[in-house]
Amino acid sequence: MADRGLTDPRMPGNDDILALSRREFIFATTAAGAAMLLPLGDPEALAQTVATIDGGVTATFRINGTQQQVTLDARTSLLDLLREKMALTGAKKGCDHGQCGACTVHIDGRRVASCLTMALQAADQDVTTIEGIVGDGGTLHPMQQAFIDHDALQCGYCTPGQIMAGIACVREGHASDRNEIREYMSGNLCRCGAYPGIVAAIEDAALKMGRG
Amino acid sequence: MRSFSYTKVKTAADAVQAYTGAGAGARYLAGGTTLYDLMKLDIEKPEHVIDINGITELGSISTGGSKELVFGALARMADVAEDPVVRAQYPVLSESLWRAASQQLRNMASLGGNLLQRTRCAYFRHGEPYACNKRNPGSGCAALEGLDRGHALLGGSDSCIAVYPGDMAVALLALDAVVDVTGPSGDRTIPIAKFHQTPEASPEVETSMQAGELITAIRVPKSRVGRASTYHKIRDRESYAFALASAAICLEIQDDRVRTARIAIGGLATKPWRAIDAEQALVGKRVTAALAQKVGMLTMNGAKPGRHNTFRIELGARTVADAIMIARSRA
Numbered sequence: 001m002a003d004r005g006l007t008d009p010r011m012p013g014n015d016d017i018l019a020l021s022r023r024e025f026i027f028a029t030t031a032a033g034a035a036m037l038l039p040l041g042d043p044e045a046l047a048q049t050v051a052t053i054d055g056g057v058t059a060t061f062r063i064n065g066t067q068q069q070v071t072l073d074a075r076t077s078l079l080d081l082l083r084e085k086m087a088l089t090g091a092k093k094g095c096d097h098g099q100c101g102a103c104t105v106h107i108d109g110r111r112v113a114s115c116l117t118m119a120l121q122a123a124d125q126d127v128t129t130i131e132g133i134v135g136d137g138g139t140l141h142p143m144q145q146a147f148i149d150h151d152a153l154q155c156g157y158c159t160p161g162q163i164m165a166g167i168a169c170v171r172e173g174h175a176s177d178r179n180e181i182r183e184y185m186s187g188n189l190c191r192c193g194a195y196p197g198i199v200a201a202i203e204d205a206a207l208k209m210g211r212g
Numbered sequence: 213m214r215s216f217s218y219t220k221v222k223t224a225a226d227a228v229q230a231y232t233g234a235g236a237g238a239r240y241l242a243g244g245t246t247l248y249d250l251m252k253l254d255i256e257k258p259e260h261v262i263d264i265n266g267i268t269e270l271g272s273i274s275t276g277g278s279k280e281l282v283f284g285a286l287a288r289m290a291d292v293a294e295d296p297v298v299r300a301q302y303p304v305l306s307e308s309l310w311r312a313a314s315q316q317l318r319n320m321a322s323l324g325g326n327l328l329q330r331t332r333c334a335y336f337r338h339g340e341p342y343a344c345n346k347r348n349p350g351s352g353c354a355a356l357e358g359l360d361r362g363h364a365l366l367g368g369s370d371s372c373i374a375v376y377p378g379d380m381a382v383a384l385l386a387l388d389a390v391v392d393v394t395g396p397s398g399d400r401t402i403p404i405a406k407f408h409q410t411p412e413a414s415p416e417v418e419t420s421m422q423a424g425e426l427i428t429a430i431r432v433p434k435s436r437v438g439r440a441s442t443y444h445k446i447r448d449r450e451s452y453a454f455a456l457a458s459a460a461i462c463l464e465i466q467d468d469r470v471r472t473a474r475i476a477i478g479g480l481a482t483k484p485w486r487a488i489d490a491e492q493a494l495v496g497k498r499v500t501a502a503l504a505q506k507v508g509m510l511t512m513n514g515a516k517p518g519r520h521n522t523f524r525i526e527l528g529a530r531t532v533a534d535a536i537m538i539a540r541s542r543a
Contacts, residue, residue, distance in 0.1 A: 110319045
């Protein structure tokens with residue numbers, strides 16, 4: 001934990017803004033890109049984009065408790081809204097077709113595949129991403145801590161989706177034993193094969209979350 | 213993905229009105245797990261998307277009545293799977309729902325949308341350079357001479373052998389459900405057995421729904437056959453996969469003999485497939501493993517294998533046989 005604090009300038013109590021992590025750098029460049037919105041260059045591509053968004057659709061989103069009005073192309077998925085416009089890159093794009101679970105977020109407390117959710121479908125609802133589950137003062141969610149304790153990841157790409165699905169799995173009451181956890185987590189693939197650790201972590205977190 | 217305009221509606225009447233105003237290029241959007249997926253693949257190219265998720269009147273689940281279970285078209289798969297009455301008295305329906313997809317998708321997908329789920333045929337989803345009569349009518353069918361391990365053995369035609377991929381509709385077929393729709397020409401009710409269509413010469417036509425029609429409810433008559441029932445699903449892996457073969461079996465047992473039997477199979481045919489002859493072979497008999505096997509084989513009568521899917525004839529028969537024994541154990 002101490003290591004994370006030193007390298008991650010967003011950790012509470014760390015004012016060293018010069019310690020710009022790779023992720024911070026990406027956030028900064030994404031924000032700059034988002035400010036322009038329309039691609040420059042190919043005039044045909046530009047015309048197509050303008051026709052498509054027709055000035056765009058404006059909607060209000062509540063993401064991790066923060067309300068924001070956004071104008072977007074109606075085609076945008078919730079996942080792309082989060083990653084490309086909100087700089088919330090925790091939810092990952094794996095298959096982009098609802099098959100891998102890496103993009104799992106909660107809408108009104110229910111886990112969904114954000115890649116198969118049109119952003120506009122999530123307007124005016126409570127969206128929670130991996131960035132929104134940390135407790136007061138930066139305490140990790142019991143599910144996050146359990147993933148660390150049980151070594152429930154290798155490369156980590158599927159982990160935000162696994163954790164969001166795992167939290168929902170416990171809250172739904174589908175974590176009563178290992179078989180049930182396996183069945184109700186089957187929508188989250190892990191190509192590193194960290195499944196034994198993932199199941200153990202969810203079993204452990206279920207006890208700490210007071211259900212399952 | 214093609215551009216489209218987007219409208220949210222609050223009533224079924226408004227949805228139909230929006231469709232009528234927009235024309236044939238419009239699509240209703242419910243959970244989006246099929247439509248949005250197919251838009252990304254450039255298979256669905258709606259010019260106008262009508263988001264019906266705000267129609268609260270279509271979201272209800274009513275299982276307490278004396279005559280029927282009533283599910284609003286926007287009831288979500290995960291919620292219906294866990295309804296206490298459905299779980300206890302209609303396990304075939306609950307199992308068909310929780311054994312489908314993943315919990316994320318079941319939280320999103322509506323029952324109405326699930327009925328309209330389109331095939332997972334890889335040639336259909338891939339498109340060029342592969343021919344597909346569903347995707348591009350008249351272009352041919354790459355599956356007929358292709359990798360057909362997962363394709364249909366029953367109900368196929370020279371134009372298409374794509375499997376109907378859903379599970380719930382197979383259970384609904386065994387339960388004699390009906391589908392209520394509304395549309396530009398008013399309301400009507402379609403028996404589930406007449407809802408899905410075999411491909412014949414027009415594989416692009418998959419259901420008896422007319423343009424602009426919107427599913428409003430699915431109704432299941434309450435019946436004693438629900439309790440001794442199961443949806444048995446055999447996949448390449450234990451969970452989160454489409455059926456290689458599945459069976460919805462409902463039995464009513466009286467004095468140790470079968471009074472009523474319902475058999476429908478999934479994953480093997482171009483639409484949810486009812487096996488009336490096989491049902492008749494059970495009626496009046498004591499259920500034994502040997503009889504279940506015989507009935508399983510009868511269910512697969514008329515199966516036409518292709519190049520790589522012959523094994524699924526026996527798999528289908530055994531799936532039915534096992535399902536009969538599971539259902540019998542619940543009587």
